[in-house]
Amino acid sequence: MNAQALVVLSGGQDSTTCLYWALDKFGSNAVEAITFDYGQRHRVELGCAARVAEFAGVSHKVMPIDTFAALGGNALTDRNIGVQKEVDLETGLPNTFVPGRNIVFLTFAAAYAWQRNIEHLVTGVAQTDYSGYPDCRQETIEALQLTIRLGMASNVVIHTPLMSLSKKETVLLARDLGALEAMALTHTCYDGRRPPCGECPACELRARGFNEAGIEDPLLAISA
């Protein structure tokens, strides 16, 4: 059977939850995953994505993007810039913001899907309770969906199951979808540490979500 849905899988908590959401919605033989190797500081997530995909039994493609490292200028793809918790006063954004990242990820995912006649893309972006990245907002994704439909003459649908969920609600959704076991294989830390550093903005956000949901993070249980 031809796959129906392609999940953008980073190897983190949110995209892993989305993978299980897609398996639930489209069926266990109808989902594939794609991961981007874009020179990210937290490269350990590439291995996590492969292990999550294997654990979930879905086909997995790693696609290179060398452009973000060439662009530099942000803390995720430029080794000379450290992760700061505060927003940059000039841009009003955290210095982990990689301009264009989600637009490019979803466009390349759409190109890969276009070649394979897959119409459904699934991404873990969310506008609530997150780092304030403008490319994670609902209106950005809607505009991008229209752009890709027009630019590829396709009927692509971009699904964002976590868009309006808090981190707590995302954890509860993962539990309901049976995704908690896979969470032990995921990765979140901006500094690329596993076990997690527990201090960077991404680790803090993850910890808060599990705490508020009253569920122990399986990643911590494994590491302990």
Add this chain to the structure above:
Amino acid sequence: MNAQALVVLSGGQDSTTCLYWALDKFGSNAVEAITFDYGQRHRVELGCAARVAEFAGVSHKVMPIDTFAALGGNALTDRNIGVQKEVDLETGLPNTFVPGRNIVFLTFAAAYAWQRNIEHLVTGVAQTDYSGYPDCRQETIEALQLTIRLGMASNVVIHTPLMSLSKKETVLLARDLGALEAMALTHTCYDGRRPPCGECPACELRARGFNEAGIEDPLLAISA
């Protein structure tokens, strides 16, 4: 002075015309150019872009994109696929269509511009008299402009000076802007030949434009 405009310069006839359009509109010290090295069959255009930029006296950046070659499946970035003149019956598009190409180019150009506080992007896409690429249409560019504005929290403007011009009108515009001399440095051929092969769809289109404008293509004069 900070640059005001960034031109996506492929090294071909259209983007070179756009470079001169930008110099005319924004001034000779306010324009920069960016070129993408995306594994294109016609790699000779990278050298052409550098020579055109140098001739025009503008700062020039070459940015790598390794993803399209990894995606493959089209005649421009996959060495195993030859250029066909006929459209593919399944997709209704020529097999030189690289899905997502202009969306990705303009998004990366916007990211580079975002880092440098440049608000104006200029691209040579056109919806008339061209190869029927859906990502060259006005409505695609308008949707993309909105996507980038939302996704980068910016006021970017994407200028498409050739959007509604025929190839003949583009040649006449180039003449009026004083860009004809630079045309001898440009490149168009899909097969990467210089002098041009004269037979591929891109060469035929270029020749027709100059013929209808009643102007000799400076590239042919140089080659003869």
